[in-house]
Amino acid sequence: MKSSYLDRLRGFVAIEVKGARLETLLNLMTEKRMSVWDIRYSGEQRAELCISISDFFALRPLLKQTGSRTRIKARYGLPFWLGQIAKRKFFAIGIVCFIIGIYLLSSVVWQVRVEGNELLATEQILQAAKQEGVYKLQWKFRLKDPDELSRQLQSRLPKTAWVGVEVRGTNVIIKVVEATVPDKPPLMNPRHLVASKSAMVTEIFAEKGRPVVKTNAYVRKGDILISGILGDEVNKQTVVASGHVKGLVWYKPTVEVPLSLQYKTYTGESRKRFYLVFGSRAIQLSGYGKISYEHYETIPERKTLQWRNFVLPIGWINEKVMEVSIVDQPVDPKEASAIGMEQAISEILADAGKDSRVVSQKILHEKAENGKVYMEVLLEVEEQIAVEQPIVP
Numbered sequence: 001m002k003s004s005y006l007d008r009l010r011g012f013v014a015i016e017v018k019g020a021r022l023e024t025l026l027n028l029m030t031e032k033r034m035s036v037w038d039i040r041y042s043g044e045q046r047a048e049l050c051i052s053i054s055d056f057f058a059l060r061p062l063l064k065q066t067g068s069r070t071r072i073k074a075r076y077g078l079p080f081w082l083g084q085i086a087k088r089k090f091f092a093i094g095i096v097c098f099i100i101g102i103y104l105l106s107s108v109v110w111q112v113r114v115e116g117n118e119l120l121a122t123e124q125i126l127q128a129a130k131q132e133g134v135y136k137l138q139w140k141f142r143l144k145d146p147d148e149l150s151r152q153l154q155s156r157l158p159k160t161a162w163v164g165v166e167v168r169g170t171n172v173i174i175k176v177v178e179a180t181v182p183d184k185p186p187l188m189n190p191r192h193l194v195a196s197k198s199a200m201v202t203e204i205f206a207e208k209g210r211p212v213v214k215t216n217a218y219v220r221k222g223d224i225l226i227s228g229i230l231g232d233e234v235n236k237q238t239v240v241a242s243g244h245v246k247g248l249v250w251y252k253p254t255v256e257v258p259l260s261l262q263y264k265t266y267t268g269e270s271r272k273r274f275y276l277v278f279g280s281r282a283i284q285l286s287g288y289g290k291i292s293y294e295h296y297e298t299i300p301e302r303k304t305l306q307w308r309n310f311v312l313p314i315g316w317i318n319e320k321v322m323e324v325s326i327v328d329q330p331v332d333p334k335e336a337s338a339i340g341m342e343q344a345i346s347e348i349l350a351d352a353g354k355d356s357r358v359v360s361q362k363i364l365h366e367k368a369e370n371g372k373v374y375m376e377v378l379l380e381v382e383e384q385i386a387v388e389q390p391i392v393p
Contacts, residue, residue: 011053011077014038018046019068028062029055053079106310109138110170117176120159125174128156134165134172143167170310190238193226193386195219199247202382209241219247219385228391238391245386248359251348251379256372257340259331264324269293275317277302282317293323336373337366344377356383 012035019025022045029036034055041047051059063070085091112134114122129135132152133142143149149165153174157163162177193209198220201213209226213219228241273287299322304315331339341361349356358381365376 008077011079012050013053013056013072013076014048014050014074015056016042016046016048016071016073017068019066020045021066021068022047025062025066025068028065029059032058032062034058048073105312106170107140108170109134109136109140109143109172110311110313112136112172112174114174114176117178119178120157120176125157125176128153129174131156140167188240190228190391191240192224192228192389192391193241193243193245194389195221195223195225195247195385196387197221197249197385199249199385201245201247203246204243206241206243208239209243225386243386244384246382247385249352249381249383249385251381252364252376253344253348253379254374254376255340255344256374257336257343259333259336259368259371259373260328261331262326262328264295264326267323267325269323271321273319273321275319277315277317279313287319291321293321295324295326297322297324333368333373337363337375340373340375341377345379348379348381352381352383356381
Protein backbone atom coordinates (compact mmCIF):
# COMPACT_ATOMS: atom_id res chain seq x y z
CA MET A 1 0.00 0.00 0.00
CA LYS A 2 1.06 3.59 -0.47
CA SER A 3 2.17 5.81 2.41
CA SER A 4 -0.53 7.92 4.02
CA TYR A 5 -0.30 11.52 5.13
CA LEU A 6 -0.04 10.31 8.73
CA ASP A 7 2.95 8.13 7.82
CA ARG A 8 4.67 11.08 6.17
CA LEU A 9 3.97 13.21 9.22
CA ARG A 10 5.49 10.60 11.56
CA GLY A 11 8.26 9.71 9.15
CA PHE A 12 9.27 6.39 7.54
CA VAL A 13 12.21 4.79 5.73
CA ALA A 14 12.57 2.62 2.64
CA ILE A 15 14.95 -0.28 3.45
CA GLU A 16 16.48 -3.30 1.76
CA VAL A 17 16.63 -6.60 3.75
CA LYS A 18 19.03 -9.47 2.94
CA GLY A 19 19.10 -12.94 4.42
CA ALA A 20 18.25 -16.60 3.94
CA ARG A 21 15.22 -16.43 6.28
CA LEU A 22 13.34 -13.50 4.79
CA GLU A 23 9.95 -15.20 5.04
CA THR A 24 10.52 -15.93 8.73
CA LEU A 25 11.51 -12.29 9.27
CA LEU A 26 8.36 -11.02 7.54
CA ASN A 27 6.16 -13.40 9.56
CA LEU A 28 7.74 -12.18 12.80
CA MET A 29 7.17 -8.56 11.74
CA THR A 30 3.50 -9.39 11.12
CA GLU A 31 3.20 -11.05 14.51
CA LYS A 32 4.69 -7.96 16.16
CA ARG A 33 2.04 -5.88 14.24
CA MET A 34 4.71 -3.63 12.74
CA SER A 35 3.66 -0.97 10.22
CA VAL A 36 5.16 -2.33 6.97
CA TRP A 37 4.05 -1.77 3.36
CA ASP A 38 5.20 -1.90 -0.25
CA ILE A 39 6.97 -5.24 0.25
CA ARG A 40 8.58 -6.56 -2.94
CA TYR A 41 11.36 -9.08 -3.69
CA SER A 42 14.25 -7.54 -5.62
CA GLY A 43 16.28 -10.74 -5.97
CA GLU A 44 17.15 -14.04 -4.34
CA GLN A 45 17.23 -13.64 -0.54
CA ARG A 46 16.64 -9.86 -0.96
CA ALA A 47 13.54 -7.72 -0.44
CA GLU A 48 12.60 -4.02 -0.28
CA LEU A 49 9.95 -2.52 1.97
CA CYS A 50 8.81 0.63 3.76
CA ILE A 51 8.62 0.77 7.54
CA SER A 52 7.76 3.46 10.11
CA ILE A 53 10.56 5.00 12.15
CA SER A 54 9.40 3.53 15.49
CA ASP A 55 9.13 0.02 14.04
CA PHE A 56 12.50 0.37 12.31
CA PHE A 57 14.25 0.79 15.68
CA ALA A 58 12.31 -2.25 17.01
CA LEU A 59 13.51 -4.37 14.07
CA ARG A 60 17.03 -5.10 15.37
CA PRO A 61 16.14 -8.11 17.62
CA LEU A 62 14.30 -9.75 14.75
CA LEU A 63 17.27 -9.24 12.43
CA LYS A 64 19.58 -10.99 14.92
CA GLN A 65 17.07 -13.78 15.37
CA THR A 66 16.84 -14.52 11.62
CA GLY A 67 20.41 -13.64 10.70
CA SER A 68 19.32 -10.87 8.32
CA ARG A 69 20.88 -7.55 7.44
CA THR A 70 19.29 -4.26 6.43
CA ARG A 71 20.28 -1.12 4.50
CA ILE A 72 18.44 2.21 4.42
CA LYS A 73 17.70 3.36 0.87
CA ALA A 74 15.65 6.53 1.48
CA ARG A 75 14.17 8.61 4.29
CA TYR A 76 10.76 10.33 4.10
CA GLY A 77 8.60 12.50 6.31
CA LEU A 78 8.55 15.57 8.51
CA PRO A 79 11.24 14.50 11.07
CA PHE A 80 13.87 14.12 8.35
CA TRP A 81 12.85 17.40 6.69
CA LEU A 82 13.18 19.22 10.03
CA GLY A 83 16.57 17.64 10.48
CA GLN A 84 17.73 18.98 7.13
CA ILE A 85 16.43 22.42 8.02
CA ALA A 86 18.29 22.29 11.33
CA LYS A 87 21.54 21.68 9.44
CA ARG A 88 20.85 24.75 7.27
CA LYS A 89 20.06 27.35 9.89
CA PHE A 90 20.70 30.37 7.67
CA PHE A 91 18.39 28.98 5.01
CA ALA A 92 15.66 28.37 7.60
CA ILE A 93 16.13 31.86 9.04
CA GLY A 94 15.90 33.30 5.52
CA ILE A 95 12.60 31.50 4.87
CA VAL A 96 11.15 32.73 8.16
CA CYS A 97 12.32 36.31 7.50
CA PHE A 98 10.86 36.16 3.97
CA ILE A 99 7.47 35.00 5.28
CA ILE A 100 7.52 37.69 7.98
CA GLY A 101 8.51 40.34 5.40
CA ILE A 102 5.69 39.35 3.05
CA TYR A 103 3.23 39.46 5.94
CA LEU A 104 4.42 42.89 7.06
CA LEU A 105 4.35 44.30 3.50
CA SER A 106 0.83 42.99 3.01
CA SER A 107 -0.27 44.53 6.32
CA VAL A 108 0.59 48.11 5.32
CA VAL A 109 -1.44 50.56 3.22
CA TRP A 110 0.69 51.36 0.16
CA GLN A 111 -1.78 53.46 -1.83
CA VAL A 112 -4.81 55.65 -1.11
CA ARG A 113 -6.83 56.36 -4.26
CA VAL A 114 -9.78 58.73 -4.74
CA GLU A 115 -12.43 58.11 -7.39
CA GLY A 116 -15.49 60.03 -8.55
CA ASN A 117 -14.51 63.55 -7.50
CA GLU A 118 -14.75 66.39 -10.03
CA LEU A 119 -15.30 69.59 -8.05
CA LEU A 120 -13.68 68.54 -4.78
CA ALA A 121 -9.88 68.56 -4.83
CA THR A 122 -8.19 65.18 -4.34
CA GLU A 123 -5.79 66.75 -1.82
CA GLN A 124 -8.77 67.93 0.30
CA ILE A 125 -10.22 64.40 0.39
CA LEU A 126 -6.84 62.83 1.21
CA GLN A 127 -6.34 65.36 4.01
CA ALA A 128 -9.73 64.45 5.50
CA ALA A 129 -8.86 60.75 5.19
CA LYS A 130 -5.52 61.34 6.95
CA GLN A 131 -7.35 62.93 9.87
CA GLU A 132 -9.33 59.67 10.14
CA GLY A 133 -6.13 57.58 10.08
CA VAL A 134 -6.13 56.61 6.39
CA TYR A 135 -2.78 57.37 4.76
CA LYS A 136 0.19 55.67 3.13
CA LEU A 137 2.31 53.36 5.33
CA GLN A 138 -0.51 53.01 7.86
CA TRP A 139 -1.03 49.54 9.38
CA LYS A 140 -4.20 47.93 8.03
CA PHE A 141 -5.20 46.60 11.46
CA ARG A 142 -5.29 50.19 12.75
CA LEU A 143 -7.91 51.24 10.19
CA LYS A 144 -11.46 51.74 11.37
CA ASP A 145 -14.38 49.78 9.98
CA PRO A 146 -15.08 50.87 6.35
CA ASP A 147 -18.68 51.82 7.20
CA GLU A 148 -17.53 54.01 10.08
CA LEU A 149 -14.83 55.58 7.90
CA SER A 150 -17.46 56.38 5.27
CA ARG A 151 -19.65 58.18 7.81
CA GLN A 152 -16.74 60.12 9.31
CA LEU A 153 -15.42 61.22 5.89
CA GLN A 154 -18.86 62.34 4.74
CA SER A 155 -19.19 64.47 7.88
CA ARG A 156 -15.80 66.06 7.13
CA LEU A 157 -16.73 66.67 3.48
CA PRO A 158 -20.08 68.52 3.50
CA LYS A 159 -20.13 68.89 -0.30
CA THR A 160 -20.50 65.13 -0.79
CA ALA A 161 -23.75 63.18 -1.11
CA TRP A 162 -22.09 59.80 -0.40
CA VAL A 163 -18.61 58.52 0.50
CA GLY A 164 -17.59 54.87 0.33
CA VAL A 165 -14.36 53.29 1.59
CA GLU A 166 -13.07 49.98 0.22
CA VAL A 167 -9.94 48.16 1.38
CA ARG A 168 -8.61 46.10 -1.52
CA GLY A 169 -5.36 44.34 -0.67
CA THR A 170 -2.83 47.03 0.24
CA ASN A 171 -4.91 49.73 -1.49
CA VAL A 172 -7.60 51.90 0.08
CA ILE A 173 -10.12 53.26 -2.45
CA ILE A 174 -12.27 56.24 -1.47
CA LYS A 175 -15.30 56.60 -3.76
CA VAL A 176 -17.04 59.97 -3.73
CA VAL A 177 -20.43 61.10 -5.05
CA GLU A 178 -20.55 64.88 -4.98
CA ALA A 179 -23.68 66.75 -3.97
CA THR A 180 -25.44 68.64 -6.74
CA VAL A 181 -25.88 72.27 -5.75
CA PRO A 182 -28.18 74.30 -8.02
CA ASP A 183 -26.50 77.30 -9.59
CA LYS A 184 -27.68 80.63 -8.30
CA PRO A 185 -28.54 82.99 -11.15
CA PRO A 186 -26.30 86.05 -11.04
CA LEU A 187 -27.86 89.37 -10.10
CA MET A 188 -27.79 91.69 -13.12
CA ASN A 189 -28.23 95.44 -13.30
CA PRO A 190 -29.94 97.17 -16.25
CA ARG A 191 -27.63 97.29 -19.23
CA HIS A 192 -27.17 98.01 -22.95
CA LEU A 193 -25.50 95.76 -25.50
CA VAL A 194 -22.87 97.80 -27.34
CA ALA A 195 -20.40 97.09 -30.14
CA SER A 196 -17.08 95.66 -28.98
CA LYS A 197 -15.45 96.48 -32.34
CA SER A 198 -16.08 98.60 -35.37
CA ALA A 199 -18.01 96.41 -37.82
CA MET A 200 -20.84 96.12 -40.33
CA VAL A 201 -23.89 94.48 -38.75
CA THR A 202 -24.96 91.25 -40.51
CA GLU A 203 -27.42 89.83 -37.99
CA ILE A 204 -29.24 91.21 -34.93
CA PHE A 205 -31.68 89.48 -32.60
CA ALA A 206 -33.01 91.13 -29.41
CA GLU A 207 -34.37 88.76 -26.75
CA LYS A 208 -34.99 91.65 -24.35
CA GLY A 209 -34.52 95.33 -25.02
CA ARG A 210 -34.89 97.60 -28.07
CA PRO A 211 -32.69 97.10 -31.18
CA VAL A 212 -31.15 100.40 -32.26
CA VAL A 213 -29.37 99.40 -35.50
CA LYS A 214 -30.32 97.35 -38.52
CA THR A 215 -28.44 94.89 -40.67
CA ASN A 216 -25.84 96.26 -43.16
CA ALA A 217 -25.35 99.29 -40.88
CA TYR A 218 -21.79 100.29 -40.01
CA VAL A 219 -21.17 100.75 -36.27
CA ARG A 220 -18.16 101.92 -34.34
CA LYS A 221 -16.77 100.53 -31.12
CA GLY A 222 -19.02 101.56 -28.19
CA ASP A 223 -22.16 102.26 -30.26
CA ILE A 224 -25.39 100.94 -28.69
CA LEU A 225 -26.77 97.91 -30.56
CA ILE A 226 -29.64 96.80 -28.27
CA SER A 227 -30.82 99.42 -25.81
CA GLY A 228 -31.88 98.57 -22.27
CA ILE A 229 -34.17 101.62 -22.08
CA LEU A 230 -37.77 101.09 -23.16
CA GLY A 231 -40.53 103.67 -23.65
CA ASP A 232 -40.28 107.42 -24.10
CA GLU A 233 -39.18 110.33 -21.92
CA VAL A 234 -42.44 110.23 -19.96
CA ASN A 235 -42.87 106.47 -19.53
CA LYS A 236 -39.38 105.04 -19.34
CA GLN A 237 -38.24 101.65 -18.06
CA THR A 238 -34.79 100.08 -17.87
CA VAL A 239 -34.27 96.36 -18.49
CA VAL A 240 -31.38 93.92 -18.82
CA ALA A 241 -30.85 93.92 -22.58
CA SER A 242 -30.05 90.49 -24.03
CA GLY A 243 -29.66 89.00 -27.48
CA HIS A 244 -26.91 88.50 -30.02
CA VAL A 245 -25.47 90.64 -32.79
CA LYS A 246 -23.08 89.53 -35.51
CA GLY A 247 -20.99 91.74 -37.71
CA LEU A 248 -18.18 91.78 -40.25
CA VAL A 249 -14.83 92.81 -38.76
CA TRP A 250 -11.69 93.48 -40.82
CA TYR A 251 -8.23 92.36 -39.66
CA LYS A 252 -4.80 92.96 -41.18
CA PRO A 253 -2.43 90.55 -39.39
CA THR A 254 1.23 90.08 -40.37
CA VAL A 255 2.83 86.63 -40.27
CA GLU A 256 6.23 85.16 -41.02
CA VAL A 257 6.94 81.59 -42.13
CA PRO A 258 10.44 80.02 -42.34
CA LEU A 259 11.48 78.59 -45.71
CA SER A 260 12.89 75.48 -44.04
CA LEU A 261 11.37 73.08 -41.50
CA GLN A 262 13.26 70.95 -39.02
CA TYR A 263 12.27 67.43 -38.02
CA LYS A 264 14.04 64.61 -36.22
CA THR A 265 14.80 61.05 -37.33
CA TYR A 266 16.27 58.12 -35.41
CA THR A 267 19.76 56.99 -36.52
CA GLY A 268 19.44 53.50 -35.03
CA GLU A 269 22.16 54.06 -32.43
CA SER A 270 21.08 53.63 -28.84
CA ARG A 271 22.24 52.96 -25.29
CA LYS A 272 20.53 51.35 -22.35
CA ARG A 273 20.53 52.32 -18.69
CA PHE A 274 19.09 50.29 -15.83
CA TYR A 275 17.82 51.69 -12.50
CA LEU A 276 16.62 49.98 -9.32
CA VAL A 277 13.70 51.89 -7.77
CA PHE A 278 12.86 52.08 -4.06
CA GLY A 279 9.78 54.25 -3.52
CA SER A 280 10.53 57.62 -5.12
CA ARG A 281 14.29 57.06 -5.41
CA ALA A 282 16.21 55.34 -8.21
CA ILE A 283 19.73 53.87 -8.13
CA GLN A 284 21.53 53.52 -11.47
CA LEU A 285 23.11 50.09 -11.90
CA SER A 286 24.28 50.11 -15.53
CA GLY A 287 24.85 52.46 -18.47
CA TYR A 288 27.27 54.84 -16.78
CA GLY A 289 29.21 57.38 -18.78
CA LYS A 290 28.56 60.56 -20.71
CA ILE A 291 26.14 60.40 -23.64
CA SER A 292 28.19 60.97 -26.80
CA TYR A 293 25.19 61.77 -28.99
CA GLU A 294 24.70 65.40 -29.97
CA HIS A 295 20.92 64.98 -30.05
CA TYR A 296 19.08 62.16 -28.31
CA GLU A 297 15.74 61.14 -26.89
CA THR A 298 15.17 59.15 -23.69
CA ILE A 299 12.41 56.52 -23.49
CA PRO A 300 11.90 55.11 -19.95
CA GLU A 301 9.98 51.93 -19.14
CA ARG A 302 9.11 51.44 -15.46
CA LYS A 303 7.92 48.22 -13.87
CA THR A 304 6.78 47.63 -10.28
CA LEU A 305 6.69 44.39 -8.30
CA GLN A 306 3.18 43.22 -7.58
CA TRP A 307 1.78 40.15 -5.88
CA ARG A 308 -1.94 39.74 -6.55
CA ASN A 309 -3.41 43.09 -5.44
CA PHE A 310 -0.36 44.06 -3.39
CA VAL A 311 1.71 46.75 -5.12
CA LEU A 312 5.19 46.87 -3.57
CA PRO A 313 7.30 50.07 -3.58
CA ILE A 314 10.10 48.22 -5.35
CA GLY A 315 10.72 48.09 -9.09
CA TRP A 316 13.11 48.92 -11.87
CA ILE A 317 13.42 51.23 -14.87
CA ASN A 318 14.77 50.23 -18.27
CA GLU A 319 15.81 53.45 -19.97
CA LYS A 320 16.65 53.57 -23.67
CA VAL A 321 18.66 56.52 -24.97
CA MET A 322 18.19 56.83 -28.76
CA GLU A 323 20.26 59.08 -30.99
CA VAL A 324 18.29 61.41 -33.25
CA SER A 325 19.34 63.45 -36.23
CA ILE A 326 17.91 66.91 -36.98
CA VAL A 327 17.06 67.27 -40.68
CA ASP A 328 16.30 70.58 -42.44
CA GLN A 329 13.64 70.35 -45.16
CA PRO A 330 13.24 73.29 -47.57
CA VAL A 331 9.72 74.68 -48.03
CA ASP A 332 8.41 75.96 -51.36
CA PRO A 333 7.46 79.70 -51.23
CA LYS A 334 3.90 78.94 -52.40
CA GLU A 335 3.55 76.31 -49.69
CA ALA A 336 4.95 78.79 -47.15
CA SER A 337 2.31 81.34 -48.24
CA ALA A 338 -0.46 78.77 -47.70
CA ILE A 339 0.98 77.90 -44.28
CA GLY A 340 1.12 81.59 -43.36
CA MET A 341 -2.50 82.16 -44.40
CA GLU A 342 -3.67 79.17 -42.30
CA GLN A 343 -1.65 80.47 -39.35
CA ALA A 344 -3.20 83.94 -39.63
CA ILE A 345 -6.73 82.52 -39.91
CA SER A 346 -6.31 80.21 -36.89
CA GLU A 347 -4.94 83.03 -34.70
CA ILE A 348 -7.73 85.46 -35.66
CA LEU A 349 -10.50 82.87 -35.17
CA ALA A 350 -9.05 81.92 -31.77
CA ASP A 351 -9.31 85.56 -30.68
CA ALA A 352 -12.72 86.12 -32.30
CA GLY A 353 -14.35 83.33 -30.27
CA LYS A 354 -16.85 80.62 -31.12
CA ASP A 355 -19.36 80.98 -33.98
CA SER A 356 -16.87 83.14 -35.88
CA ARG A 357 -15.99 82.42 -39.50
CA VAL A 358 -13.79 83.88 -42.22
CA VAL A 359 -15.88 85.38 -45.02
CA SER A 360 -13.01 86.44 -47.31
CA GLN A 361 -9.21 86.50 -47.29
CA LYS A 362 -6.60 88.32 -49.32
CA ILE A 363 -2.82 88.74 -49.35
CA LEU A 364 -1.98 92.46 -49.31
CA HIS A 365 1.81 92.23 -49.30
CA GLU A 366 4.33 89.38 -49.48
CA LYS A 367 8.14 89.22 -49.57
CA ALA A 368 10.84 86.59 -48.98
CA GLU A 369 14.12 87.51 -47.29
CA ASN A 370 16.49 86.14 -44.65
CA GLY A 371 15.13 82.63 -45.11
CA LYS A 372 11.55 83.63 -44.27
CA VAL A 373 8.35 84.69 -46.03
CA TYR A 374 6.77 87.86 -44.60
CA MET A 375 3.05 88.39 -45.32
CA GLU A 376 0.41 91.00 -44.62
CA VAL A 377 -3.11 89.67 -45.17
CA LEU A 378 -6.64 91.05 -45.03
CA LEU A 379 -9.30 88.90 -43.36
CA GLU A 380 -13.02 89.63 -43.26
CA VAL A 381 -14.48 87.79 -40.27
CA GLU A 382 -18.08 87.45 -39.14
CA GLU A 383 -18.28 87.24 -35.34
CA GLN A 384 -20.26 88.19 -32.26
CA ILE A 385 -19.72 91.91 -31.55
CA ALA A 386 -22.14 92.62 -28.67
CA VAL A 387 -20.82 93.27 -25.15
CA GLU A 388 -22.54 94.49 -22.00
CA GLN A 389 -22.54 98.06 -20.78
CA PRO A 390 -24.25 99.00 -17.48
CA ILE A 391 -26.85 101.75 -17.56
CA VAL A 392 -25.71 104.44 -15.14
CA PRO A 393 -28.55 106.69 -13.85
